[in-house]
Amino acid sequence: MEYTREIYWNIGQSLGVLLPMYLLAIAAVAFLTYQFSRRIKVYRQGQPLDRCDQWPTRLKQAIRGTLLQSRVLYQRLPGTAHALFFWGFLLLFIGTLLIFIQADLTDPLFDVRFLTGPFYLWFSLILDLAGLVAIVMLAGLLIRRTLIRPPGLDNIKDDWIIHGLLLAILISGFIIEGARMAVTELGTPLALWSPVGLLVANSLAGFEEATLRSLHQVTWWGHLLLAILFIAIIPLTKLRHLFTTSTNYFFADLGPKGMLAAIDLENEETESYGAATITDLTWKDIFDADACTSCKRCQDRCPAWATDKPLSPMKLVKQVGEIAFQQPQANLPETLERDVIWSCTTCLACQESCPAAIEHVGKIVDVRRHLVLMEGEFPGDEVTAAMEQTEVNGNPFGLAFAGRGDWAQGLALVDANTENTDILYFVGCYASFDKRNQAVAKAFVTLCAAAGIKVAILGKTEKCCGEPMRKMGNEYLYQTLARENIENIAATSAQQIVTTCPHCYNTLNKDYREFGLTLPVQHYTDFLADLIKGGQLQLQPQETRCTYHDSCYLGRHNDRYQAPRSLLTAAGAQLSEMDKHGRESFCCGAGGGRILADETIGSRISEVRAEMAAATGTGTLVSSCPFCLTMFEDGIKGADLSDQLTPLDLAELLVKRLPAA
Amino acid sequence: MMNILVCIKQVPDMESRFKVNAAGNWYEDTDLAWRMNEYDEYAVEQAVQLKEQVGAAELTVLCIGPERVKETMKKALAMGADKGMHILDPDSHQRDPMTIAAVIADYVRQHNFDLIFTGMQSQDRGSAQVGVLVAEMLGIPSLTTLVEFSYADGTISAKRELEGGSRALVSCNTPALVTCQLGLNKPRYPTLPNIMKAKKKELLTAPLADFSPPELQQQTVAVFLPEKRGGGLILEGDPAELAEQLLKIIKDKTTVLA
Numbered sequence: 001m002e003y004t005r006e007i008y009w010n011i012g013q014s015l016g017v018l019l020p021m022y023l024l025a026i027a028a029v030a031f032l033t034y035q036f037s038r039r040i041k042v043y044r045q046g047q048p049l050d051r052c053d054q055w056p057t058r059l060k061q062a063i064r065g066t067l068l069q070s071r072v073l074y075q076r077l078p079g080t081a082h083a084l085f086f087w088g089f090l091l092l093f094i095g096t097l098l099i100f101i102q103a104d105l106t107d108p109l110f111d112v113r114f115l116t117g118p119f120y121l122w123f124s125l126i127l128d129l130a131g132l133v134a135i136v137m138l139a140g141l142l143i144r145r146t147l148i149r150p151p152g153l154d155n156i157k158d159d160w161i162i163h164g165l166l167l168a169i170l171i172s173g174f175i176i177e178g179a180r181m182a183v184t185e186l187g188t189p190l191a192l193w194s195p196v197g198l199l200v201a202n203s204l205a206g207f208e209e210a211t212l213r214s215l216h217q218v219t220w221w222g223h224l225l226l227a228i229l230f231i232a233i234i235p236l237t238k239l240r241h242l243f244t245t246s247t248n249y250f251f252a253d254l255g256p257k258g259m260l261a262a263i264d265l266e267n268e269e270t271e272s273y274g275a276a277t278i279t280d281l282t283w284k285d286i287f288d289a290d291a292c293t294s295c296k297r298c299q300d301r302c303p304a305w306a307t308d309k310p311l312s313p314m315k316l317v318k319q320v321g322e323i324a325f326q327q328p329q330a331n332l333p334e335t336l337e338r339d340v341i342w343s344c345t346t347c348l349a350c351q352e353s354c355p356a357a358i359e360h361v362g363k364i365v366d367v368r369r370h371l372v373l374m375e376g377e378f379p380g381d382e383v384t385a386a387m388e389q390t391e392v393n394g395n396p397f398g399l400a401f402a403g404r405g406d407w408a409q410g411l412a413l414v415d416a417n418t419e420n421t422d423i424l425y426f427v428g429c430y431a432s433f434d435k436r437n438q439a440v441a442k443a444f445v446t447l448c449a450a451a452g453i454k455v456a457i458l459g460k461t462e463k464c465c466g467e468p469m470r471k472m473g474n475e476y477l478y479q480t481l482a483r484e485n486i487e488n489i490a491a492t493s494a495q496q497i498v499t500t501c502p503h504c505y506n507t508l509n510k511d512y513r514e515f516g517l518t519l520p521v522q523h524y525t526d527f528l529a530d531l532i533k534g535g536q537l538q539l540q541p542q543e544t545r546c547t548y549h550d551s552c553y554l555g556r557h558n559d560r561y562q563a564p565r566s567l568l569t570a571a572g573a574q575l576s577e578m579d580k581h582g583r584e585s586f587c588c589g590a591g592g593g594r595i596l597a598d599e600t601i602g603s604r605i606s607e608v609r610a611e612m613a614a615a616t617g618t619g620t621l622v623s624s625c626p627f628c629l630t631m632f633e634d635g636i637k638g639a640d641l642s643d644q645l646t647p648l649d650l651a652e653l654l655v656k657r658l659p660a661a
Numbered sequence: 662m663m664n665i666l667v668c669i670k671q672v673p674d675m676e677s678r679f680k681v682n683a684a685g686n687w688y689e690d691t692d693l694a695w696r697m698n699e700y701d702e703y704a705v706e707q708a709v710q711l712k713e714q715v716g717a718a719e720l721t722v723l724c725i726g727p728e729r730v731k732e733t734m735k736k737a738l739a740m741g742a743d744k745g746m747h748i749l750d751p752d753s754h755q756r757d758p759m760t761i762a763a764v765i766a767d768y769v770r771q772h773n774f775d776l777i778f779t780g781m782q783s784q785d786r787g788s789a790q791v792g793v794l795v796a797e798m799l800g801i802p803s804l805t806t807l808v809e810f811s812y813a814d815g816t817i818s819a820k821r822e823l824e825g826g827s828r829a830l831v832s833c834n835t836p837a838l839v840t841c842q843l844g845l846n847k848p849r850y851p852t853l854p855n856i857m858k859a860k861k862k863e864l865l866t867a868p869l870a871d872f873s874p875p876e877l878q879q880q881t882v883a884v885f886l887p888e889k890r891g892g893g894l895i896l897e898g899d900p901a902e903l904a905e906q907l908l909k910i911i912k913d914k915t916t917v918l919a
Binding site for chain 1: 674676677678692693694695696847849850851852853854856857
C-alpha cells in the first residue's frame with residue numbers, strides 16, 4: 001500500500017472550508033503586522049543606534065540563538081524544557097507548513113504530492129513525537145509555574161493564556177489525529193508510525209464512525225481557530241518574544257563586552273547628556289523591554305537584589321518599556337528611582353545570563369550620566385568628595401599625587417622614560433595608595449623580578465584609570481583622566497602594559513582604545529600564566545586549600561577564568577569552588593563605582609560573598625582584584641568570619657611559592 | 662541689577678607633599694595639586710545661590726595669583742559665576758593680607774558691588790584678615806564666619822559661628838561683605854553644560870600694578886615644618902587596668918582634672 005493520508009480528510013477542500021480558513025489566517029497576520037507596526041513607532045521614540053552593521057555575524061547570532069536556543073540553555077533545567085518545547089513546536093509548524101504546501105499549492109497546481117512513501121512515515125513519526133515532547137515540556141513548565149513556583153517567577157495573565165492556548169492547540173491536534181486514525185488507520189501498519197495518535201485512536205475506538213467524524217470536524221475547526229488566535233495574540237502578550245527575542249539576538253551588542261558608548265564631549269551642540277527621559281535612551285533600550293520574557297534569571301543573579309536593594313534588572317527593563325508605552329514624558333530618575341539607579345555594581349551577571357540578549361547596564365549608566373553631568377548628583381557626599389579628590393590628585397582617596405609611586409621605594413624598577421622596559425605596570429589607585437593592596441603590588445613586582453622581567457611604572461604621572469567614575473556616570477572626569485594617562489603612557493618606551501587591577505585592565509584594554517591607546521594590555525594573571533608556560537617563572541608548588549573568587553571585570557567582562565586557576569594549580573593549591581563561580585560568580589559589591597560609595601541599603605554584598613567563601617571550609621579566599629580584596633577585608637570582618645577566612649590576592653599566594661634564592 | 666563679587670584663592674591641596682622653598686619663606690611650588698580654598702567654595706556656592714534667588718544679578722569672581730589660578734577660577738565660573746577678574750601676580754604668596762585687601766578694595770571701588778563674598782580664611786596662610794580688611798577699607802559692614810545666610814530687600818540676615826559652639830544672629834544692609842565658614846552650604850558639583858559654558862565666559866586679566874598695591878607692611882621671615890613630636894602611647898591590659906593608667910596620665914600630663 002502507498003503510505004500517505006488524505007489531507008483535509010473529513011473536512012473537504014471546498015471553498016466553504018478554504019475561504020473562511022484563509023480569510024481568518026490573513027486577518028490574523030494583518031492584525032499581527034498592524035500591532036507590531038504600532039510597537040515599532042514606540043521603539044522609534046528612542047535615539048538612533050546602528051545595530052545592523054556586520055549583518056552576517058548578526059544573522060549567525062540570531063540563528064544560533066533562536067534555532068539552537070543557545071542563550072536559553074544557559075540555565076540547564078527550565079532552559080532545556082523551553083528548548084525541547086520550542087523544537088517540538090517548530091517541527092509541528094514545519095509539518096503544518098509542508099501540508100499547506102502540498103495540499104493547497106503543489107498538488108492542485110502541479111499534481112505533485114511529496115507526503116508519501118517512506119518520507120511520510122518519518123514525517124508522521126517525527127511530528128507525532130514532537131507533539132508529545134512539546135506537551136510534556138509545556139506541562140513541566142506549567143507545573144514549575146504553578147506548583148514549584150520558584151521565587152521571583154511572577155505569573156501574569158499572559159502566562160495562563162499562553163500555556164492554556166498552547167496546550168489546547170497541542171491536545172486538540174492529537175484528538176484530530178486520533179479521531180481520523182480511529183476511522184482510517186486502526187489496524188494498519190501505518191498507525192504504528194503515529195504512536196501517540198494511535199494511543200488516542202485506541203481510546204476512541206469504541207465510538208461510532210459518525211460520532212468520530214463529528215468529533216473530528218468540530219475539533220479541526222476548533223484547532224484552526226486556536227491557531228488563528230495564537231497568531232493574533234502574539235503582539236499582545238508575552239508571545240511577542242517569538243519575534244522580539246529572536247530579533248534581539250540580531251540586534252545584540254557585538255562588543256567589546258560590557259563597554260559603554262562614549263559621549264562626544266567635543267560636540268558643542270549637545271545641551272543634554274545622559275538619559276532624563278525615554279527619548280534620551282536608544283530605540284534598542286526600548287526594544288529590549290519587549291524582548292524581555294520576565295524569566296527573572298537576571299534578578300536571580302543580581303547582587304543588589306540578593307542583598308535587599310531595590311534594583312531588579314528585570315523590573316527595571318520592564319519599567320523602561322512601561323514608560324515608553326504608557327508615559328513617555330516621565331522623568332527617568334524619578335520614575336525608575338534613584339536608589340535603583342545607584343544600586344547597580346555593573347557586574348554584568350544580568351546580561352551574561354539573559355536569554356534575550358538584553359543590555360541592562362548601559363541603561364542604568366545612561367540615567368546616572370544624566371544625574372551626574374546634568375544635575376551634579378551622586379549617591380552620597382562621599383562619592384562627590386571622591387570625584388573632587390580625583391580631579392585634584394588623580395585618586396579617589398585625595399592623597400598627594402606626588403606620593404603615588406612611593407610604595408615602590410626600594411624595589412628594582414626601571415625608568416620607562418630612559419630605559420627599555422619589558423612591561424609598564426599600570427598600578428592603579430588601590431595598589432598605589434592602599435596599604436593592604438600595596439602588598440599585592442610588591443608581590444607582583446617580586447614575581448616579575450624572579451622571572452627576569454624589567455618593570456617600569458608611571459609613578460606620579462599615573463592617574464586613576466577613571467573606571468569607577470565612568471561607571472558612576474561621570475563621563476567627563478573619566479575622559480579627562482583617560483586622555484592624560486594615554487598621553488603619559490605614550491611618552492614612555494613601554495611596549496606592553498600589565499595591570500593588577502581588573503578594572504584598570506578592562507578600561508585600558510577596551511575603553512582607552514577609543515582614545516588611541518594601542519599597546520597590548522594584560523591582566524597580571526594572564527601575564528604570569530604565560531611566564532610559567534614559557535618556563536621563565538618557576539614556582540615551588542606547596543599544598544594549600546583555597547577558594548577562588550572571579551572578579552566581575554576579569555570574569556564576565558573579559559571571560560578570563562582559566563589563567564587564575566592555572567596559577568593556583570601551579571602553586572599547588574587545592575581549589576574548592578564556591579557554588580557561584582566562573583560566569584556565575586557573585587560580585588564583591590565594589591563594581592560600578594560602588595567602591596566609592598557607602599552601602600546603606602540592605603545587607604552588605606561583601607559579607608554575603610564572604611559567607612559563601614567561608615562555606616567552602618578552605619579558610620582562604622583568593623581573588624585577583626584590589627577592589628575585591630578591599631571588600632573582602634571588610635566583609636569578612638563584618639560577617640564575623642575573621643577566624644574562618646583570610647582574603648588573599650593571588651599574587652600574594654604565588655610570591656610565597658618562589659624558590660628560595 | 663544686583664552686582665555681586667566673590668573673592669577666591671587658589672591653594673595647594675592640604676594632602677600635598679609640602680617642602681620649604683629655597684628662600685625658606687614659603688613652600689616649594691613643585692609636586693603640589695592646586696584647588697580652590699575650601700572656604701571660598703562656600704563663598705562661591707552662597708553667591709551663586711543668591712544670584713539664583715534674586716535673578717537680576719551679576720556675579721564676578723576675583724582671584725589674585727599667577728597664571729595657574731585661572732584653572733581654579735574656571736571652577737567658580739562652572740559653578741555659576743558670570744565672569745572672572747584675574748589679577749596677575751606671580752608673587753602673590755609674598756603679599757601680606759593688607760596688600761591683598763588693598764588691591765581688592767581698589768578693584769571694588771571701580772565697580773560698585775552690592776555684596777562681596779569671601780572665605781573665612783585661606784587654608785594655606787590662614788590669616789583670616791583679607792575679608793574684614795577689605796570691608797574696613799571700603800567703609801562697609803562685614804559679617805564673618807557665617808554658617809547661615811539669607812537675603813531679602815537689601816538686608817542680609819545671617820548666623821555667625823562663635824567660640825565654644827554658640828551662634829550669633831546678625832543682620833545688616835548692603836553694601837556689605839560676608840566671610841563664609843564650613844557648614845554654610847554644600848558646594849555644588851558643576852554640571853557638564855556649565856563646565857562647557859565656563860570655558861567661554863569672560864575672564865579678564867590685569868596686572869597687580871593696575872590696582873595700586875601698597876608697600877608691604879608684614880613679611881614672612883621663615884616657614885618650617887612642625888617638629889616631629891614623640892610617637893603615640895599604646896596602653897595594653899584589661900579594661901580596669903587601662904582606665905587606671907589612663908587616669909594617671911591625664912592627671913600627670915594635663916590640666917583637665919586640675
